[in-house]
Amino acid sequence: MIHPIPPGTRDVLPDEMRELRAITAALGAAFERAGYGEVFTPALEYEDVLRTGDANAAGAGYRMFDEQGQVLALRSDMTIPVARMVATRFRGVEGPLRLSYSGHAYRAVEHGSGQQREFLQSGLELIGPEGAEAEAEVIALALTALDEAGLARHRVGLGDGALYRTLLDGLEVPEERRLPLLDCLSRRDLVTLELTVEELGLPSDARELLVRVPELRGGAEVLERADGPLGGRLARDALDGLRALMAALAERSVAERVILDLGLVRELSYYTGAVYEVYDPAVGFALGGGGRYDELIGRFGDPRPACGMALDVQRVHIAQAAEERLR
Amino acid sequence: MKDGLTVAVPRGALFADTLDLLDRLGLDTGEVRSNDRKLLFEEAGIVTMRPSDVPTYVEHGAADIGITGKDVLLEAPERDVYELLDLGYGRCEMVVAARRGDDALGEAQRRLGRVRVGTKYPRIASEHFAQTGRQAEIVAVKGSVELAPLTGLVDGIVDLTATGRTLSENDLEVVEDIVTCTARLIANPVAHKLKADRIDELVGRIRAGLS
Numbered sequence: 001m002i003h004p005i006p007p008g009t010r011d012v013l014p015d016e017m018r019e020l021r022a023i024t025a026a027l028g029a030a031f032e033r034a035g036y037g038e039v040f041t042p043a044l045e046y047e048d049v050l051r052t053g054d055a056n057a058a059g060a061g062y063r064m065f066d067e068q069g070q071v072l073a074l075r076s077d078m079t080i081p082v083a084r085m086v087a088t089r090f091r092g093v094e095g096p097l098r099l100s101y102s103g104h105a106y107r108a109v110e111h112g113s114g115q116q117r118e119f120l121q122s123g124l125e126l127i128g129p130e131g132a133e134a135e136a137e138v139i140a141l142a143l144t145a146l147d148e149a150g151l152a153r154h155r156v157g158l159g160d161g162a163l164y165r166t167l168l169d170g171l172e173v174p175e176e177r178r179l180p181l182l183d184c185l186s187r188r189d190l191v192t193l194e195l196t197v198e199e200l201g202l203p204s205d206a207r208e209l210l211v212r213v214p215e216l217r218g219g220a221e222v223l224e225r226a227d228g229p230l231g232g233r234l235a236r237d238a239l240d241g242l243r244a245l246m247a248a249l250a251e252r253s254v255a256e257r258v259i260l261d262l263g264l265v266r267e268l269s270y271y272t273g274a275v276y277e278v279y280d281p282a283v284g285f286a287l288g289g290g291g292r293y294d295e296l297i298g299r300f301g302d303p304r305p306a307c308g309m310a311l312d313v314q315r316v317h318i319a320q321a322a323e324e325r326l327r
Numbered sequence: 328m329k330d331g332l333t334v335a336v337p338r339g340a341l342f343a344d345t346l347d348l349l350d351r352l353g354l355d356t357g358e359v360r361s362n363d364r365k366l367l368f369e370e371a372g373i374v375t376m377r378p379s380d381v382p383t384y385v386e387h388g389a390a391d392i393g394i395t396g397k398d399v400l401l402e403a404p405e406r407d408v409y410e411l412l413d414l415g416y417g418r419c420e421m422v423v424a425a426r427r428g429d430d431a432l433g434e435a436q437r438r439l440g441r442v443r444v445g446t447k448y449p450r451i452a453s454e455h456f457a458q459t460g461r462q463a464e465i466v467a468v469k470g471s472v473e474l475a476p477l478t479g480l481v482d483g484i485v486d487l488t489a490t491g492r493t494l495s496e497n498d499l500e501v502v503e504d505i506v507t508c509t510a511r512l513i514a515n516p517v518a519h520k521l522k523a524d525r526i527d528e529l530v531g532r533i534r535a536g537l538s
Contacts (some may be wrong), residue, residue: 110405157520188409191511217523259520279517284388285407286517 008109008117016317020120023149023316024102027122030145031100034137036124038100041081047071052299053080054270061106074106077268078121078310079293086127087300095128095304102313116314123290123310127297130305132241135274135292136248142278142288142309143254150320154280154287155257157217158245159264161271161291163238167213170234171206185214186265209234214263220246222260238273245274270296276309282322287315332518332525335385335393337378340489341510344416345394349373351536352529382406382513391518392526397508398487402450409519411530412512415537421451423503424494425483426476432502435482436461445475445484452485455505473497 005011012020028038047063050073062074075081078101090097102122109115124141126134139156146154164185168178177200184193190211197210209228216222223243226232232239242260249255259279266275266289275291290309297304336345336359346356359368359375366375374390379402381395386406393408396417400410423444425432435442441462446452449467456463466481473493475481487508488494491501512533514526 155521187404188407188516191410191413215527217520259523261520277520279520281517281521284386284515284517 006117008115010116010118019321020313020317023313023320024120024122026149027145027311027313027316028100028102030141030148031122031124034098034141036098036100036126036141038102039082039085040101040103041075041078041085043074043104043106044072045075045081045084047073049084050075050080053083053296054268061108076107077105078103078123079125079268079270079290079296079308082125082308083293083297083306084300086125086304086306087297087302091302096134097127098124099127100124120313121288121310122313123288123308125306125308127304127306130294132244132248135245135307136252136254138290138307138309139249139258139276140252140254142276142290142311143257146278146287146311146316149316150323151280151316152323153282154278154319155259157259157261157264157277157279157286158242159261159275160238160242160273161264161266161275162273163235163262164213164265166235166238167210171202171210173200173202181210182265185263186267190214217259217261217263219260220255222262226262241273266291274307278309278311280319280322282319283315285312285315287319288312331372332391332522332529333372333374333389335381335390335395336373336375337381337393337395338375339378341378341394341396341417342375344510348394348414348416348533348536352532379403382408385513385515388515388517390515391522392512392514392529394510394512396487397506397511398448398451400511400513401506401508402448404450407516409514409516410511411514411526412533412537414510414512414533417508417510419487419489419508420501421448421485421487421505421508422501423455423483423485423505424476424488424499425502427498427500431476431482442483443481445472445481446486447472448485448487451505455485473499 061076064072066072082099082101086097100123104118104120106118109117124138126138143156164182180196181193184196194211197207213226216226223239227239246255249258264275264277270293271291272294273292277289278287280287288309288311292307294305297306346360349356355371359371359373376384378395379399381393382399382403384390385393385408398421432442441464443464443466444452445466445468447468449465453463453465468475472484472486476484476499477497483502494501519526
């Protein structure tokens with residue numbers, strides 16, 4: 001008789017486990033060497049805590065009652081628990097804090113979609129410093145850690161989570177008409193986006209900007225293409241931020257491994273500035289992602305700017321196995 | 328594809344128009360046209376499949392880009408793919424249809440408080456009835472959905488129609504239009520970044536041809 005496990009979860013047998021361990025060890029060693037100390041937080045949190053971090057994080061996943069009737073939830077990402085931990089355990093401790101983790105997070109999955117219900121994330125958080133230098137450190141370290149885990153062709157996509165909102169602000173698009181646009185963007189539906197923009201009745205250069213910006217991706221030259229008379233005026237802060245970050249990445253000699261993508265959006269709403277995703281040509285999904293979240297730790301009562309990145313170990317493993325086959 | 332993109336091509340109603348489009352883009356579709364058993368054409372960078380599988384192959388990166396109907400995308404909203412272009416062809420209407428003349432849908436709604444709806448598109452159907460504030464019991468069927476209201480299995484159907492001929496031949500009539508569906512160009516999110524130049528070039532050429 002076969003005793004099933006829930007779809008999207010898995011048993012790991014020794015051959016695979018050895019390889020997964022090698023990857024988490026390589027990533028962890030790279031983080032440790034760069035001064036990122038490993039932390040551990042519980043898989044179960046109070047639902048209120050997750051909700052404080054991000055309404056979406058509380059909406060997904062699994063809830064249960066404890067013996068006092070409190071609502072517990074399985075964490076759906078690692079950053080919110082780390083933010084909660086920093087605001088409570090490190091209160092009064094001067095930054096910067098460099099923390100890393102390796103642990104499981106959980107989310108609800110669609111039946112038959114092949115998504116993981118339980119997934120192992122290794123990642124890092126740099127808490128304290130503002131500005132491009134900190135983000136360049138995080139991105140460069142993630143790239144190096146993946147090198148050491150055996151990847152060779154991985155790239156980081158870089159965008160700004162606030163850019164599109166800033167453009168809509170600047171063009172004075174009314175609040176109730178923004179949601180459909182942002183929704184199209186997060187569903188990656190550029191066809192409906194264009195139709196919805198047409199309906200706004202904006203002048204043609206503004207229409208052009210709203211339709212073209214999400215399609216802009218490539219090297220540093222992308223910033224110049226977005227920096228027309230209108231775009232530059234509206235989105236100066238976001239574009240200047242990305243420009244400074246590209247410069248900081250160039251200093252670390254990793255700029256050529258970074259693809260600017262002005263249409264990049266991340267699911268979670270706690271990002272306040274630059275957002276990142278990691279890609280490898282061997283895997284059709286992003287290997288991980290992150291960004292700057294300057295307000296998240298403040299929601300737990302200890303305002304500190306921060307940025308970080310999480311990698312999906314199982315997907316890194318798929319990329320690493322593909323890389324080995326190429327050699 | 329000659330520039331290193333793999334394209335998922337739907338067999339069925341969109342097949343001929345899609346091959347014509349690829350011809351205009353300079354691909355050699357001769358072998359695809361002449362061999363309808365073969366599925367993978369590595370030389371041309373083409374894989375052929377049923378339309379509803381296109382988003383799956385593209386989401387997983389087994390194909391970089393693909394062409395499929397908007398109906399397929401609406402029915403599989405969890406598929407994480409870029410929808411890049413409305414290609415304009417394969418125009419169909421997603422409709423609610425019912426037996427001609429006897430208002431079975433309205434009758435069921437009034438007296439039973441719900442309608443029974445047969446469809447191959449359970450997502451689109453339940454979304455439509457929910458949006459319009461009606462309670463619907465969705466009965467998923469796999470083929471010849473026109474049969475369902477004739478036998479009394481359901482009060483009405485939600486289906487895709489191009490000319491309405493199959494509906495009228497089965498004594499059914501369109502009661503409501505839901506959405507117009509055309510062929511769409513979709514892309515894998517990772518390919519969309521890592522092969523941005525090639526995808527943009529392709530989109531640019533198709534756009535130029537469309538206008």
